[in-house]
Amino acid sequence: MPSNLKIILASGSQTRCMLLERLQLKFTTDPADIDESPLPDETPKQACIRLAASKAEHVQKRHPDALIIGSDQILECNGAMLGKPGNATKARAQLQTISGQEVVFHVGLTLIAPHGRRDWYEAVRVKMRQLDSDSINTYLQREQPFSCAGSMRSEGLGSALVESMHSQDPSAIMGMPMIATARCLRELGVDPLAG
Structure with missing residues (x-):
């Protein structure tokens, strides 16, 4: 792997930037701006894997010599996909839907470098608290989680909505599984702990 390999996060998400900054690597961002609509008959798992790959592939076309990181998250409740609400009315409806329910956050991750590719999937099972109006x-009012899957901003006050959580990678609930990201980076020759 060339030592001057540029790392690009295919996202404009402040949370994903904050997560990637934890690895203390130099990177830039280039949001993919793709259509994130699910395909007909696509499961939440299939959708998040496809969207993570599509984001990375889209940005990789603009930066073929860089290492691109794409990630996507979809919340599933009772078989229904809940994406980004976009406004308060839809966010309120989503929160009423997930109140007291067991939900799954499906998280897809794709890293593409000139010399290889890694794809990863993580499921986070969450028991939501019963929420009143x-x-x-x-x-x-405090979080305005209108660009968060299922209106769930777990890195902030959203953690107060959760009863319990089960995952191999606790950061995955925030939209990017960092244990898997670090592993995939190492496999592609970028070790955050290298001197």
Whole structure:
């Protein structure tokens, strides 16, 4: 692997930037801006894997000599996919839907470098607290989670909505599994702990 390999995060997400900064690597961002609509008959797992790959592939076309990181997250509740709500009305409806439910955050990850590719999938199972209208209104007012899958901003006040969580990678609930990201980077020759 060339020592001057540029790392690009195919996202404009502040949370994903913050997560990647934890690895103390130099990187830039280039949001993919792709259509994130699910395909007909696509499962949440299939959708997040496809979207993570599509984001990385889209940005890789603009930066063929770089290492591109793409990630996507979809929340599933009772078989339904909940994406980014976009506004308070849809966010309120999503939070009412997931209140007291067991949900799954499906997270896809794709890293593409000139010399290889890694794909990863992580499922985070979450038991949501029972939420009343006041709690939902307070959460929406303080967090404004309109660009978060299922209106769930777990890196902030969203953690107060959770009863319990089960995952091999705790950061995955924030939209990018960092244990897997570090592993895939190492496999592609970029070791965050290298001197």
